[in-house]
Amino acid sequence: MNKKCTTDPDRSYKQPEFDLDKYIPGHSVDCVIVGYENQQLKILLVKWKLGGPWALPGGFVGRDQDLEAAAHQVLEERTGLKSIFLQQFHTFGRSDRHSRFKEQMDQVKAISQQLGTMDLKFSKWASQRFISTGYFALTEIKKTCPKPDFLSEKCEWVSLEKLPELIFDHNKIVDKTLKHLRIQLNFLPIGISLMPHKFTMQDLQKLYEAILQRPLERSNFQRKILKLGMLHRNGKLLTGAANKAPYLYSFNLEKYNSMVENGIGFSYLGDKIL
Template identity: 45%
Template sequence: MEYKERLKQFIQELKTGYLPSVSMDFVIFGFHEGQLKVLLLQWEGIHDWLLPGGRVRLNENLDDAAYRNLRERTGLGEVFLQQFHTFGNVIRNTYYAIEETLDRLGLSPEDLEGLPGRDVSVGYYALVEYTKVKPSPDLLTQEIRWCSIDEVPRLLFDHNEMITLALKTLRRQLSYQPIGYNLLPDKFTMPQLQQLYETILGQPLDRRNFQKRMLGYGILERLEERKAIGAHKAPYLYRFDMASYQNALAEERMFII
């Protein structure tokens, strides 16, 4: 099926099977080779990038729709997913005029007849383990790939603002909830965990103080295994004690780093 036909099919489905005026957008964070990355997609036939998004079916709860859309994008069913903001400005095109955005997407105002004039988007951010994600393009997507948080290009709509606000929210979360289970391998070293925190916070942390605090929270289990790293002393491997980790998430304890 040609792109134009797929586009018309997509718009027709929006008119008949989904909640009008409400969309959702996802800031999907992954951590790989010391970099915090975000998942971006490119619609077919355009050079611009945007965040993965989705719609809510007429008989679907909002959070259920979010998990469904995220599963379709990443192939993962169990991830950390959280609402962080609702974007409802009348004009949500930060860099391009509405007409220019439609043109970039291969649309015209006539194509959108029968749809509400504006969308309110519920923003979610997700934390996923990079190596387990299998990005999946949808009907209109030409490419989907990871991008370093420091190299995100100019995105369509207000999606750059979404990433900025999601990152601020993630940084605040470090003060009251643990981070790491959905971003690191099952087994990891203390330096790997510290590097993750430093990358998210954008600043270095004292090694001894960080290790003391993290161990004091009671959410880590030190294994007898060590990670071989050449001639250097091999550091111990750790994993999260999931019962304690989930309790810490539920209780929102103060995690002062």
């Protein structure tokens, strides 16, 4: 797995404390947590207990909890990380977004009946109509320490290319996120959340290529990115290979922040993304 996870091992929803009355009914958050590793985009998924389906990590909203805080909580509980890049992108409100998946609904009911502390009550609560607000987050995979919640037995990074079938409309939610991400690429210096502290230009380019799903021209990419002025050139990376050593770059935080403020209009819009 992912190095050692030294964070609090007990940060998942604790079953005996799960009290329906603490949450507002009918509204949930689902998080598409995007990471990057081995030149692949991956997202964090949970797998339900008792042979249940794969799903996006999600959570309910506390009675006095801000919607965004609920998303942050999911993020923190699943990854162990605070303060990651998090952005709301869409609210999914079709009335049949759960119920039209009949077999899955039955499965969910059965599983949640066995897992919930309140048997039927929880099962009923969990199978009501839910409106769900989708958030997307960007993290460095190496820093995370995935933990399942009380409904799931696994919580893992899965490559976007091998995405399994997800519960309900979650595959569509992922699709929508990716479109959103590609557009956001034009407005946000997204790399800072997905790259390690120091990285080569090639690393960054591979990330952009993974997001845009098309190759970019090496020299033009470099010029374009450097012109934004948010990178700082550090030393060189000597790999031992028989070639010129690439520079290592890191993000200039001040510049980065002012760009998030003001927008950058960095554009790979040219070739239709939508």
